[in-house]
Amino acid sequence: MSTKSAALRLEGLYKQYGKSAAVQDVSLSIEPGSMVALLGPSGCGKTTCLRMVAGLVEPTAGAIVLDGADITRVPVHKRNVGMLFQNYALFPQLTVAENVAFGLKMRRMAKAEIAKRIAKALQMVQLHSFSDRYPSQLSGGQQQRVALARALVIEPDLLLLDEPLGALDKGLRESMQVELRLLQRKLGITTIMVTHDQDEALTMADQVIVMRDGRIEQGGTPKVIYQKPNSQFVATFLGASNLFHCQMDAAGPNILRSGPFRFTVDGAVPLTANPVICLRPESISIAAASAMNAEGPNRASATIEQVIYRGPVMHYHMKLETGQPLVAYEQVRPLHGSRAIEVGDAVVAHWEPSSNHILPG
Amino acid sequence: MLVLLLPMTLFLLLFFLLPAINLLGYSIQTQNAQGIIGAPLTLAHFAKFFTVDLYLRVLWNTLRISFWTCIYTALLAYPVAIAIVSARPTLSRVISLIVIAPLVVSVVVRAYGWQLILMAGPGGALNWLLLSIGVISEPLSLLYTPTAVVIGQVHVNLPMMVLPLAAAIGKIDPNLRDAARTLGAPWWEVFLRVTLPLSMPGLVAGVIIVFSLTAGAFVTPVVLGGPSALMLGNLIEQQIFTVFDWPFGAVISFILIFIVILLNTTLIRFVESRKFRRAQA
Ligand SMILES: Nc1ncnc2c1ncn2[C@@H]1O[C@H](COP(=O)(O)OP(=O)(O)OP(=O)(O)O)[C@@H](O)[C@H]1O
Ligand SMILES: [Mg+2]
Numbered sequence: 059m060s061t062k063s064a065a066l067r068l069e070g071l072y073k074q075y076g077k078s079a080a081v082q083d084v085s086l087s088i089e090p091g092s093m094v095a096l097l098g099p100s101g102c103g104k105t106t107c108l109r110m111v112a113g114l115v116e117p118t119a120g121a122i123v124l125d126g127a128d129i130t131r132v133p134v135h136k137r138n139v140g141m142l143f144q145n146y147a148l149f150p151q152l153t154v155a156e157n158v159a160f161g162l163k164m165r166r167m168a169k170a171e172i173a174k175r176i177a178k179a180l181q182m183v184q185l186h187s188f189s190d191r192y193p194s195q196l197s198g199g200q201q202q203r204v205a206l207a208r209a210l211v212i213e214p215d216l217l218l219l220d221e222p223l224g225a226l227d228k229g230l231r232e233s234m235q236v237e238l239r240l241l242q243r244k245l246g247i248t249t250i251m252v253t254h255d256q257d258e259a260l261t262m263a264d265q266v267i268v269m270r271d272g273r274i275e276q277g278g279t280p281k282v283i284y285q286k287p288n289s290q291f292v293a294t295f296l297g298a299s300n301l302f303h304c305q306m307d308a309a310g311p312n313i314l315r316s317g318p319f320r321f322t323v324d325g326a327v328p329l330t331a332n333p334v335i336c337l338r339p340e341s342i343s344i345a346a347a348s349a350m351n352a353e354g355p356n357r358a359s360a361t362i363e364q365v366i367y368r369g370p371v372m373h374y375h376m377k378l379e380t381g382q383p384l385v386a387y388e389q390v391r392p393l394h395g396s397r398a399i400e401v402g403d404a405v406v407a408h409w410e411p412s413s414n415h416i417l418p419g
Numbered sequence: 420m421l422v423l424l425l426p427m428t429l430f431l432l433l434f435f436l437l438p439a440i441n442l443l444g445y446s447i448q449t450q451n452a453q454g455i456i457g458a459p460l461t462l463a464h465f466a467k468f469f470t471v472d473l474y475l476r477v478l479w480n481t482l483r484i485s486f487w488t489c490i491y492t493a494l495l496a497y498p499v500a501i502a503i504v505s506a507r508p509t510l511s512r513v514i515s516l517i518v519i520a521p522l523v524v525s526v527v528v529r530a531y532g533w534q535l536i537l538m539a540g541p542g543g544a545l546n547w548l549l550l551s552i553g554v555i556s557e558p559l560s561l562l563y564t565p566t567a568v569v570i571g572q573v574h575v576n577l578p579m580m581v582l583p584l585a586a587a588i589g590k591i592d593p594n595l596r597d598a599a600r601t602l603g604a605p606w607w608e609v610f611l612r613v614t615l616p617l618s619m620p621g622l623v624a625g626v627i628i629v630f631s632l633t634a635g636a637f638v639t640p641v642v643l644g645g646p647s648a649l650m651l652g653n654l655i656e657q658q659i660f661t662v663f664d665w666p667f668g669a670v671i672s673f674i675l676i677f678i679v680i681l682l683n684t685t686l687i688r689f690v691e692s693r694k695f696r697r698a699q700a
Contacts, residue, residue: 134600147594164603
């Protein structure tokens with residue numbers, strides 16, 4: 059199965075439903091062969107965006123450009139996109155092979171060629187021995203693989219996935235994530251995936267687009283989105299964050315103050331009205347109060363409220379002297395022996411200046 | 420559960436099964452000059468039905484009219500049912516209401532209404548309309564033809580087809596249609612390959628109702644069909660009330676019931692066949 063990699067550009071897409079706008083001014087550019095994840099809370103317009111790209115929903119305004127050609131008004135059945143639905147959407151009255159053949163029949167392909175491609179597509183998803191079964195005789199994971207074969211067998215320009223793994227259990231979902239990503243890379247097919255699972259987005263995508271209320275909040279590589287969120291929304295939507303509302307400190311241009319705590323940053327603080335410090339839990343270290351002085355910047359004394367063992371990491375939920383909560387994650391290192399931090403212990407939380415990420419208030 | 424079915428079972432037993440058996444009894448007995456029905460048993464009435472040309476023609480008329488009524492009702496009902504399912508809630512309720520509303524008007528009244536519309540000569544509403552917009556130059560003679568009966572029956576039976584179809588189409592996952600479209604199916608392929616096969620249970624239910632009602636019709640053929648479109652129902656009525664030949668009336672009734680039951684069981688068996696059910700699951 060060969061697919062040519064297509065470049066996709068969305069230019070100022072809008073979708074209005076009655077008085078409310080489901081999608082507003084979504085512009086984005088997708089490199090040929092890359093995988094983009096649309097991530098955001100329920101109702102933020104992810105599905106609407108994807109369906110506009112598929113042609114299932116007509117945009118109120120804006121343009122969809124595929125390899126330089128404006129396809130905004132091209133009807134769905136002429137777009138050559140492969141789409142995966144959360145509930146698989148396999149045709150129940152057709153066998154696995156007939157399901158996969160559907161798109162090829164629509165293309166009036168010769169019988170022998172269809173048979174050859176079905177065999178190849180089912181081989182690709184390791185379901186060649188299931189071709190005569192009906193969808194109701196397959197497990198959820200198998201059904202989604204059939205749907206994937208059905209979508210890819212037509213050699214689409216784009217692959218669109220709407221929460222494709224949402225209905226699978228955790229273990230299967232994680233292995234399918236890897237499988238899907240490998241296949242997507244191998245075929246080099248430009249892909250958009252919708253998800254509200256941040257782990258899935260970070261695991262699978264080259265680019266993560268975080269959406270909120272129909273708009274793009276931030277787009278970038280998983281690393282950028284996670285490490286350099288540009289708003290409190292993105293910071294809290296992706297992973298846990300400790301947020302501190304700060305003021306500039308008279309002591310220096312690179313010092314921020316939040317109550318009794320001081321934060322230093324490398325270089326000068328960018329000028330924002332009410333800066334907020336975002337501190338990721340994994341960048342915080344914990345020392346016993348007896349072993350470390352809580353004075354100084356990038357330090358805070360705290361009391362341990364809860365210790366959660368999560369296998370590879372420990373989660374420490376603490377309470378600062380101001381009553382604010384603080385969360386820290388620590389890698390579990392069996393060789394180093396376990397640390398005796400227990401509920402009620404007085405500790406000092408400390409971190410590097412480079413961990414202080416400044417957000418606009 | 421069984422207790423709940425008891426009243427219905429008793430009702431059917433008393434008012435359907437017993438009369439039907441009684442009828443079958445009449446059909447193989449002899450009626451003497453005084454009109455008393457009794458021995459000896461005979462198959463002569465059945466033989467008469469199948470040897471006289473007129474009766475076979477009426478049987479053929481009945482089958483033909485019922486068949487075409489089913490076809491046209493289904494063709495009209497599909498777009499309406501699809502509209503009911505895909506329209507916004509208020510609009511879909513309005514359409515349903517319009518479809519159901521004619522049911523409150525008696526079949527007799529509606530048949531006479533169609534008579535006014537289909538009447539021959541320039542006085543008929545349809546002829547007047549077609550003549551005045553110039554579609555035809557000579558008035559059509561639609562009234563008193565099998566076509567007129569089919570038109571009247573399609574109108575009467577439309578709700579009986581629309582409702583089961585809408586119920587069946589409403590159960591189809593809309594993503595299936597979207598999946599078909601993304602795979603390259605234009606709207607008619609979506610209909611033929613997704614909507615039609617998956618709404619089969621609704622279509623079969625509709626066909627059973629419409630065929631049964633049409634095959635047994637006698638008001639519409641009398642008012643709109645006239646002598647050239649006599650149906651079995653009219654023949655039965657004549658035999659019972661005009662000719663007073665009850666055994667022969669019973670034969671015709673028996674044949675009518677037999678046809679309807681045969682069709683129903685065949686269609687029901689088709690819907691319940693294993694392959695079909697598994698595909699629906
Ligand atoms: N056909 C429609 N008619 C009216 N409003 C709609 C329609 N489809 C979606 N909306 C609205 O548009 C908004 C965005 O919906 P959309 O389905 O794109 O969200 P989503 O991000 O996919 O959410 P989820 O994660 O729950 O699937 C929602 O407020 C929804 O109510
Ligand atoms: Mg959605």
